[in-house]
Amino acid sequence: MRYYAGLDWGESHHDVAVVDEQGQLITHLRVTDDVHGLAQLLAALAAVRRNRSSIPIGIETGRGLMVAGLRKAGQPVVVLNPTQVANYRSRLAAQRKKSDRGDAHLLAHVLRVDGDAHRPAPAVSPQAAALRELTRTHRQALHTAGLLARRLRSVLRDYYPGAATAWAHLPGGLTRPEARTVLTAAPNPTRAARLTHRRLETLLTASGRTRLITAEASRLHELFHTRTLRQPAEVETAMGHTTTALLTQLNAAIASAHTLWTQIDNLAEQHPHTAIYRSFPGMGPLLAARLLAELGDDPQRFPTARNLRAFCAATPITWASGTSHKVSHRRKANPILAETGHLWAFATLTRSPGARALYDRRRATGDRHPAALRRIYARLLGSLHHCLRAGILYDEDLAFPAPPDSAAENGT
Structure with a gap:
């Protein structure tokens, strides 16, 4: 006799159902999302079959402490696509309905009927799992930085067109260090017009630029002194504060991405497949x-x-x-x-x-x-x-x- 289990995930508790080959419900329990809940779940599986590792557990997520605990205990976990699981509901009842208990039973039923079409979660090493967590967070940080840069450009176009186009032709645009440094010192056209050629050279040097500093300072000085349409002084000041706030968020996102990349590079160098x-x-x-x-x-x-x-x-x-x-x-x-x-x-x-x-x-x-x-x-x-x-x-x-x-x- 083979048995199949389903675990309906929740923030504070999880519903678990175990069925046999005929689809009969053997046991149902609700466990908490902690060490005691994991021990209770493993004990319930062992009561159904002494060799509990032969009972696969279907779940709709591959993340979380409960999943990590099950995999560490040697319990096979099968991650099921939520969209595919939703399509199984009509096979159990003509009227679609949903409950935590019913979802656990449904997940076990999916493994019983089509278990050969769903593979257990891969046995990924902790090093590879850590690398996946870091690379996904790093990618999200880069996307956040790109979103903030686009929002910053949109704000600048409404009151500070010189800054919006000053670095558009360069790789990175507003995410470049010199762009963020200059905008932090001059977040509005009034303050930009006060920047001297020497002050611009100092800002460019402070941002880390090492080449063509004089030429770049001259270009920016001419651009910031070109006459353009202006917002009222009060509006211009307020939008300058908005730019400063966006720059703070952008700097934080870029710094986070840089820190994460350092950790990713160090971890990847240690993996034998790299x-x-x-x-x-x-x-x-x-x-x-x-x-x-x-x-x-x-x-x-x-x-x-x-x-x-x-x-x-x-x-x-x-x-x-x-x-x-x-x-x-x-x-x-x-x-x-x-x-x-x-x-x-x-x-x-x-x-x-x-x-x-x-x-x-x-x-x-x-x-x-x-x-x-x-x-x-x-x-x-x-x-x-x-x-x-x-x-x-x-x-x-x-x-x-x-x-x-x-x-x-x-x-x-």
Whole structure:
């Protein structure tokens, strides 16, 4: 007799249900989200079957202390997609209804009926799990900084057009250190007009700039002294305070991202898979850390390269029904992997002759730019899967072998 469990997660308590092969409810309990609740849950599972590790637990989240406690205790945890779980409700009752007790029973029922379609959570090492937490927080900090920079630009355009365009042509724009330093010293046009050429040079030096300081100071001095439309003095002062507040938040977000990146770099350097990831063309330290964090280091997670490509949304999906046949890329996927794959494939165009040749061939056959990049991403993932399995570094000649006609021309 096999048994299946479902855990409906809550902030303070969790409902747990265990069913047998026929779907009969064996036990139900409500446990608290603490050490005592975990002990009570493990004891209840052991009462159902002495070898409790043979009872998988379905849950709709892979995070939290209870999940960490279950995995540490050796209990198999299966993370179920909430959207898929919601589609199962109509299979149990014609009238859709919801309760904590019912949801726990539903999760156990999903594993009983379609358990072979859902795999247990991967056995990721603590180092890889820590790296995933840091890279996701770092990505969020970068997105927050970008959002604040766009809000700052929007505010500046309404009263301070010179500052809004002063660094628009430079990489980073308003997130550049000199931009933030100058705006902190002169958050409104009145104070900017008082900045002397010498004062601008001092601010640029303080921001860390080391090249063309005199020329840049002259450019800013001329820009800030150009006549433009102005807001009333009171409004201009108030909007200057808004700019100062946004700059404070922007500086904090950028500083947090920098601190997190230092920790990410140190942690990634210690992982044995980092050397393999970074051996690939176009794979910088940040992309390597993000990809390693999202894929994890469980050697059994992706049995084949096809599984890895599908998980990373690098392979298309086909919708075929009758005379209808449509092939499209996977839209419902891990957004971090999709973003990382696009950047990685684009970076290889100037660093891998084989990737560039593949891109040109796909474009010649009619693929659009994103579709051609996904082809490169899929090819690189196949090579990555092989390198991780074999424990070897990337080899351009093996990843993108020369066509037979080219080899014959070269006399090889």
